[in-house]
Amino acid sequence: MPDLFESIGSPSKPRAYRALVGGSWIDAADGEVLPIFSPVDGSLVGAVPALGEAEVRRAVDAAADAQPAWADLTLDQRASALLRAADLVDRNADRFTSLLATEIAKPRKDAQEEISRTAALIRFFADEGRLACGALLFGDGFRGYSKDKIAMVYREPVGVVLAITPFNYPLAIPASKVAPALIAGNTVVVKPATQGVISALHMAELFRQAGVPAGVLNIVTGASSKIGDGLVGHPRVSLVAFTGSTDVGRRVAQAAGTIPLQMELSGKDAAIVLADADVALAAREIVASAFAYAGQRCPAVKLVLAVGDIADVLIGSMVTLVARLVVGDPRQDGVDVPPLISDAAADRVQLFLEDAVRRGAKVVCGGERNGRFVQPTILDGVTEEMQVASEELLGPVLPVMRVPDVRAALHMANGSRYGLQCSVFSRNIDRAMYIARQLQVGTVQINGRPTRGPDHFPSHGVKESGMGSLGANHSILAMTRARTIVLNLRDQHP
Numbered sequence: 001m002p003d004l005f006e007s008i009g010s011p012s013k014p015r016a017y018r019a020l021v022g023g024s025w026i027d028a029a030d031g032e033v034l035p036i037f038s039p040v041d042g043s044l045v046g047a048v049p050a051l052g053e054a055e056v057r058r059a060v061d062a063a064a065d066a067q068p069a070w071a072d073l074t075l076d077q078r079a080s081a082l083l084r085a086a087d088l089v090d091r092n093a094d095r096f097t098s099l100l101a102t103e104i105a106k107p108r109k110d111a112q113e114e115i116s117r118t119a120a121l122i123r124f125f126a127d128e129g130r131l132a133c134g135a136l137l138f139g140d141g142f143r144g145y146s147k148d149k150i151a152m153v154y155r156e157p158v159g160v161v162l163a164i165t166p167f168n169y170p171l172a173i174p175a176s177k178v179a180p181a182l183i184a185g186n187t188v189v190v191k192p193a194t195q196g197v198i199s200a201l202h203m204a205e206l207f208r209q210a211g212v213p214a215g216v217l218n219i220v221t222g223a224s225s226k227i228g229d230g231l232v233g234h235p236r237v238s239l240v241a242f243t244g245s246t247d248v249g250r251r252v253a254q255a256a257g258t259i260p261l262q263m264e265l266s267g268k269d270a271a272i273v274l275a276d277a278d279v280a281l282a283a284r285e286i287v288a289s290a291f292a293y294a295g296q297r298c299p300a301v302k303l304v305l306a307v308g309d310i311a312d313v314l315i316g317s318m319v320t321l322v323a324r325l326v327v328g329d330p331r332q333d334g335v336d337v338p339p340l341i342s343d344a345a346a347d348r349v350q351l352f353l354e355d356a357v358r359r360g361a362k363v364v365c366g367g368e369r370n371g372r373f374v375q376p377t378i379l380d381g382v383t384e385e386m387q388v389a390s391e392e393l394l395g396p397v398l399p400v401m402r403v404p405d406v407r408a409a410l411h412m413a414n415g416s417r418y419g420l421q422c423s424v425f426s427r428n429i430d431r432a433m434y435i436a437r438q439l440q441v442g443t444v445q446i447n448g449r450p451t452r453g454p455d456h457f458p459s460h461g462v463k464e465s466g467m468g469s470l471g472a473n474h475s476i477l478a479m480t481r482a483r484t485i486v487l488n489l490r491d492q493h494p
Contacts, residue, residue, distance in 0.1 A: 005095075008201050015046040017197075019221045020204050021055065022062030023214020029055060034194055034222065039105040039339050039372055040329055046198050048221040053230040056189075059218040063160045063187040064236040066215030071157050071185035078183055079126040084210035086122035089115060089171070089203065096171065096199065098331070104167055104196050105338040105372075107330040110293055118171040118203070121455050122179045128456070128472040129183030134482070148489040155480035157185035158260070159238030162231055164252065166244045167341055168296050170196030171203055176455065177241045178207070178217060180475035186238070189218045191231055193244075195341055197221050224248075229255045239479060243298075245392075246418070246464045253467075262478050263467040264298070264459070266392045267420025269450040270413045271301045272435060274406070275308040277425035281447060283317035285423070289449035290398040291325060291376045294337050296345075299421050299450040302392060303382075304400040305409040311402045315380060318398070319365050322376045337396055339372035346372045349395035353377065356386045356399065366396070390416060406435060414440045419462035421450035442466065 007025055008017050016033060018025035028049035036045045049055075070078070089096070093115045100111035132155055139149030163177035174190050181188045192200040197219075204219045220227065232240055232255040242252050243264040253261055271289075273282050289301040306314055330338035340346045350369055356379055357363065366377030374396050382389050382399040389399055389412075403409045413422055419441040426432040429446070436444035442460040445451070452459055458471040468478055 005202055005205055008205050015044065017046050017048050017201055017221075019049050019051055019055070019059075020201065020208070020217070020219040021059045022066075022218065023208070026055070028052065028222070036103065036195060036198060038102050039195075039341050040102065040331065045103050048194070048197055048201070051220055051222040051227060053227055056191075056220050056222070056227045056231050057234060059189050059220050060160060060162075060231065060234045060236050062215040063189050063218055066213060067157070067159055067185075067187040070182075070187055070213060070216045073185075075130055075132070075183070078185065079130055081207075081211045082122050082126040082129075082179055082183060085207045085212070086119040086126070088206040088210060089119040089122065092202075092206065096202065099199050099202065100170070101331045103198050104170060104341060105330045106293060107335045107338055108333055111330075114169060114172050117453070117455070118175045121172060121175045124456060124472055125179035125183050125476070129180070129476060132184070132476055132480075148491060150487045150489065152485045152487065153482055155184070155477070156483045157181075158479055158481055159186060160236055161186045161188045161479055162234075162237045162240045163188055163190045164231075164240065164242045164244065165190065165192050165196075165200070167193040167196040168293065170199040173243050174200050174203065176470065176475070177243075180472070181241075181479050182212070182216065184476050184479045186479055187216045187218075189220060189231065189237075191220050191224070191228070194221070194223070228252075232256050232259070241479075260478075261467055262470070262475070263461075264470060265420075265461055265464060265466045266418055267298045267300075267450075267461065267465050268302050268390065268392050268416045268418040269300060269421045269423070269441075270303045270305050270409075270416075271423040271425065271449075272305045272406075272409045272413065273307060273310055273314055274424070274426040274428070274431065275310045276427045277310065277314075278427060278447070279310065279313055279317050282425040283314060283321055285425075285447075285449040286398070287318050287321040287325075289423075289451075291322070291337055291396050294340055294374070294396045295398075296341060296394045298392075299452045301398065301423065301450060303389060303412075304398060305403050305412055306400055307403055307406060307409050311380070311400065315364060315378065315400060318378060322365055322378060325376050327373060327375060337376055340374060340395060341372075343372060345394065346374060349374050349393060349397060352388045352391070352393050352395075353379075353397060356382060356388045359383065359386050361386060361388070361399070364400075384412070392418065406431075410435065410438050414438070417463055418465045420465040421445060423448060423450060
């Protein structure tokens with residue numbers, strides 16, 4: 001049986017992958033490559049082309065040239081291509097599971113969840129796009145006008161969408177940008193993070209095999225420092241959809257100038273646990289959120305604000321759950337906490353831990369590091385001046401801050417420069433709703449963990465956590481613009 005992904009690789013170099021530009025798989029003009037090593041054991045996963053500015057300009061031009069014909073297809077034709085791609089993702093779940101475990105050290109159960117979610121995302125956008133419609137407005141709704149003036153307002157694609165995506169969800173996050181862009185009639189250039197790009201290239205091949213025409217979907221590879229500004233500042237890019245850190249997002253925004261942006265940035269998601277909370281529920285949700293994929297996710301509990309005297313029993317419950325977590329090779333079944341994505345990431349976690357302990361925090365459990373593996377760690381006695389209390393740390397470290405009352409919890413949560421999500425745990429729904437209305441974040445979860453989903457729910461950050469809304473209808477709206485045609489009828493009354 002032929003390998004569906006044979007065309008991605010270079011026939012002359014084993015495990016050398018190519019970029020997708022204008023419907024063709026290409027190498028860098030100068031032959032330069034970026035090697036990609038597994039975070040698990042340092043083995044070589046493969047290499048991708050280190051494209052230059054001329055090649056990424058070619059990708060954007062290919063997308064812009066292909067866009068009118070793609071937009072001219074019917075909604076049903078575009079939706080059918082997306083549905084075929086989703087079916088192919090499902091059929092290749094085993095291939096993607098192994099690839100995610102090796103390339104980004106994602107535990108198998110988490111990889112399987114991402115693959116299933118990716119296929120569901122593509123299908124949902126295909127269906128949602130079929131329902132996209134505009135509005136019909138009559139002039140007599142405004143004083144002084146009659147029904148003889150009619151406005152037809154419909155949505156049209158913006159053009160070329162540049163999608164810049166991170167390492168932690170190399171299938172789901174690109175899909176959450178590619179699918180709404182394509183169903184709306186746009187074409188796309190994707191610049192994935194280098195770690196995770198091989199998975200993204202495999203998914204792009206499935207879109208190609210599903211019948212997405214040449215140039216409609218392009219995947220460029222290479223160092224962001226070399227090609228990033230040329231991509232973001234390209235005059236034929238119509239919108240930049242970025243997911244990543246706030247610091248990188250700020251640089252993207254500066255390079256974009258007046259190009260519209262859809263930004264999903266960093267978070268410091270707090271869990272406020274009130275004295276009347278269901279402790280077992282709160283502990284279960286917090287631990288599952290804080291340590292999944294070693295905490296390398298934006299929507300994850302990154303700070304616990306224990307109100308009143310609940311801290312001791314809450315910490316005890318969380319320690320019991322943490323003791324059951326399995327740290328190890330994500331390619332093996334049953335592993336919960338994998339190694340971090342890089343040595344630099346593990347170094348940063350260690351620095352934050354050392355800073356917290358030096359300033360008086362107590363390591364309740366964990367705290368040990370072995371290379372890129374960091375044991376799931378709970379810190380008690382965390383105070384505001386510690387880095388771990390205010391800065392986003394993508395690692396398996398859960399800081400707990402004891403606060404005397406709700407006012408202090410709100411002060412700490414709202415004092416953050418981030419505003420992605422927060423959780424509130426309480427049996428008193430009226431009180432939880434009051435707190436939710438006071439929190440300066442995009443989403444508040446009551447008696448549940450922060451999460452990016454269900455994917456038709458709107459997701460948005462405030463302050464330094466984002467710009468614009470994501471979610472099925474919201475993303476399609478962001479990737480289209482309104483076009484109004486006014487029909488002026490003549491008076492033909494008998």
